Amino acid sequence: MSESWENEQREHALTAYFDNELGPEERTHVEQLLENNPDEAELLRRWAENRDTIRELPRYSLDGGFAGRVMAAIEKSSHQHASNEQVVTVTNRAGLDSETNTWRIGLAVIAALAAMLMLTLFVFPAMHESNLAEHQPVISGTGEVLGPEVSPGSMAPNNDVPSAKRQPVIGSLNRSLPGDKNTGRPVDPLAWNSITGPSVEQVLWIENKPLAELEAILASHSIRLVVPDGDAQDQVHLVPQSTAGVEALYVVSTVARMKRAISEMSSESDCLVKVFPLPGGLAGSAIMLPEKAGRENGAAQQIKPLDLTPKGEDSTEIANVDKWFGLVADDDESRIIEFLLLINTSQEAATRVPADSLKPASSDR
């Protein structure tokens, strides 16, 4: 047994003894050693002195707003992560589509033949009577169209469309969205599979606010983004809206939460929030490509990118959120309300608008 090894074991034993990490038997052994070695006993006394001094060093603490800053950073980080996931998901689905394309074509032909037979025999007569095509909404979430287009006016508030036909499949685009404050449940497609409120009631035009920041604000107020149900057909509409410099966010929340979120947006110096009347009163209706409108549903009205620019008197800035909500909604702040937010994401718009110059002196609606 070498001397260095013995020294090392001795040091280990002393350290563990000092830190109270020895069993009773080993502890007794070290105590006997210390009785016969005053130098080592003195060493431990000095260690103890240093330890006590270290424990008495001033403690540092963070300010009261630290937790808030961390939560904001978490939301931002989660949001970016979720956005990336969304892109990846779409990409992967496209990959899968190409791999299984041959199989799909074959199955589709068989299914189409069967469906045609069934439709001819049973369904077509009933459809002519009820004109179901008018009852299926288009609802956007981050530039994606959820379902087949509708004709003008069919999504107007308080219309008589049966709710079951208006309800899109929804889920959380942004996984950082906090859970429902009432139920404590997470916001995800399994937790929420239908909208309980009416259709879109208000359309807002938002300028000078990056999409990511806007989504972060919505997320911080527990406002849900409605997203497609994954039907590949819906993806067709994603690109045209993005390239037009307009993103559409379809959101569902309570009056109270929307009020707080819009108030926060409005309070930021550069951000401009306006009430935006869609041409022809198409609140909640289709935003779609011309060829898509012509091919799939002649009755649906196309909204060109040009039309999505607020024009003078047609749009009104929300200068007093409380007052505006008093005008457009009832007093029940827990009521579910659905908004379509149109966000001008074009570079041109971001640099074109000096926000202060656009704000009227007093423009409360």
Next chain:
Amino acid sequence: MSWHFCEIFAELREFSGELIRNGDVKTMNNPTAFQDDQDLIRRTLDGDNETFGHLICKYQDRLYNGMVQILRSEAEAEDVVQDAFVLAFTKLSSFKGNSAFFTWLYRIAYNVAITRLRRRRATVPLDGADENGRLDFPDCGPSPDDRIQKQEQSVQVTEALTRLSDEHRAILILREMEELDYDAISEILDMPIGTVRSRLHRARTRLREHLEAIMNMNNS
């Protein structure tokens, strides 16, 4: 958005007995319901992100204090603690509960801090220190003589800690200041317990050597 978890938490802690008796506090705001980290973690994983705010409030100062000592910079320590909490949130589902949450969190923070330390090997003065690197200490003693002696010891130990290598300083902070046991230190530093023992011994020895050098310099 403004979060005031810490203030609410502290107030509720103070008045919890009365409030609970009166039935005015919902379960979500009841601090007694959040004593168990596992419960807080489970709620966060269930989608109640706000619950994570309680974990932040609970550990932010303790973690921050440790990081200030390791990094010798308040500003950097705050950045590290924030990064650590964000990372902990995103990786929360990987926390298995085999160790204390604070140990797991500290390990994340330590790794972030060490990455920073490796990027800058230059000495960064501790915020609040004067031109000699000395800190203002609060009153801490009963008599003026005792207080002066304590302050002198604190300054010397702080200076000796600064002179230590990052590794030696970190392990001393974990053991002496955080009072973590060998298992927790072993997990945070990702090293066997035998290495923890030997490194602690060397760190204490080096600290003692630095202290003696500082005292000799002051006396000469």
